[in-house]
Amino acid sequence: MPELRKDPIIGRWVIIATSRGLRPKDYQAEKVRYLYQSCPLCPGQEEKTPPEVLAYRQSGSLPNTPGWTLRVVPNKFPALEVEGTLDREGVGLYDRMNGIGAHEVVIETPEHKKALSKFTEKEFENLLWAYRDRILDLRKDTRFRYIMIFKNYGEAAGASLEHSHSQLIALPIIPTAVVEELVGAKSHYEEKERCIFCDIIRQELSDGSRIVQENQEFLAITPFAPKFPFEVWILPKKHASSFDQGQKSQYEALSRIFLDVLRRLNVALKDPPYNFILHSSPLQERAEDYYHWHFEIMPTLTRVAGFEWGTGFYINPTPPEDAARFLREIDLTIESEEIP
């Protein structure tokens, strides 16, 4: 059973793989499993993954067989385990709990080589519905306090399989980065009785220099103080704390703008590795008034990794106003011929 441990100084929880920890030689041997043949996520290979927990499939096709357009399975090498009770323990100064949680893989397409930026709006919208369906299902498990949904695209961004997929981790704790956002947003709300994200949206719409794209329901911006060059946030214009509580029209509008942003990044930065992360409200805590869900998309462009990991201090070599302008000026109508 993995273990969750809390840093006694700053309160950050980390997952420690206690059961079968990697030894020094494992790191030397570690190669990213970038499989081109016998991909375990491809149709016909369903027996290579644990049984599916969700699939969108052709009517008549059987579970765990081909015929799906999207499939969600438990991670075969989970960072957390779903079975068991949530035991907590103090050891002197330290706090630990056993690593209860869900770790799932969202197989976004049956096509091995199809990148997300090549999805149709309908295909992309299905992915958003899958995120929502899994959140709604996992919400029933009261052991969980937070659901993280994220995608690693490309080796440099941490992807270990080429086949297009995203991941979901349900946690019995709230990750530090989310706690920081909640604390900041709550403090702004207590002072001004306004959501800070709504204030940001108003200011960005009025300023304009960091807007990448917008439609009736969503705004895509490069944030004022981005950690990474070409970082883009997509926020619903209307206040809402949880991703999974939207109307159908919202998912359609989000699909359009999200795909548009991914295509712009794809053209501007020539198919860059990237991560995106859904920031949504915690499951148990009440944050409706002051938290505002959004996606953060971060291309992996710089190598100054370890230092910034260690300090939380970021040096960004591209002003977000420049990044937004580059992305705005991309002509997507000529994209399809140029980029494979």
Add this chain to the structure above:
Amino acid sequence: MPELRKDPIIGRWVIIATSRGLRPKDYQAEKVRYLYQSCPLCPGQEEKTPPEVLAYRQSGSLPNTPGWTLRVVPNKFPALEVEGTLDREGVGLYDRMNGIGAHEVVIETPEHKKALSKFTEKEFENLLWAYRDRILDLRKDTRFRYIMIFKNYGEAAGASLEHSHSQLIALPIIPTAVVEELVGAKSHYEEKERCIFCDIIRQELSDGSRIVQENQEFLAITPFAPKFPFEVWILPKKHASSFDQGQKSQYEALSRIFLDVLRRLNVALKDPPYNFILHSSPLQERAEDYYHWHFEIMPTLTRVAGFEWGTGFYINPTPPEDAARFLREIDLTIESEEIP
């Protein structure tokens, strides 16, 4: 002039290179300048760096000529600029200030190919004295609130030059990661009137399972909740908030244990890329009672980078107790023949 910008939600300051920002094509072209010939940090190439601000040299040798054993120069491509006044500005919700600061390179040895783990204790001690000398000098500049000293070793850890060097950045703000530590340590002190780091040292000495090495003055441990596999912290056993306020014997003892830890990591993980970061008290704030300086050393072993950057959520595949045991069990007496 670079710019410092504050994230309005969580309060994180980032440096934005506004003057000559990188364009999309610069990232595609970006190659790490791993120079083997005409290294700008080698003796005889002194004109390739800005004039030195500190050097330990043979008596009689002239500034900015060969004859040095260690040399500190301003970074030729600084993230912050030292000239100017510290102007602050609010723009609606947002805060910015101009990027005043110092960014220096500590050239640790004249020998191009000599890694830090191959230094003698005396050479390593000189490096610690150089850190101290620079801190004492930069303390005089009241614009600065924090001095970060760090090393990136190896390309994967962000080093852009092969020649052994570390870096110093003096900042008009306190980085988020340090603020978090200060807040946590202060809260512990207010509750218990004890330094949390001193409490950790007592518990680790009594427990023993995470001790890598110790001597009379210092303790090297793998922390209870490490972000990274084989992360090691080196702490002075006696409470002290600032690195630069120690006695001579402390720097000797620190040199011994630091070198011992680097050699163990070097053998266990076969010359891994790594970062180390000095965590010391801010320059203006009074944190003597509750803050406790230390070094954090983080080998770069895993690739799950972007996601953890984005969430502050870490999955560590090696329990720190295992890592400490592997490192303790290294026999350093047979090291020199095996490792180039």
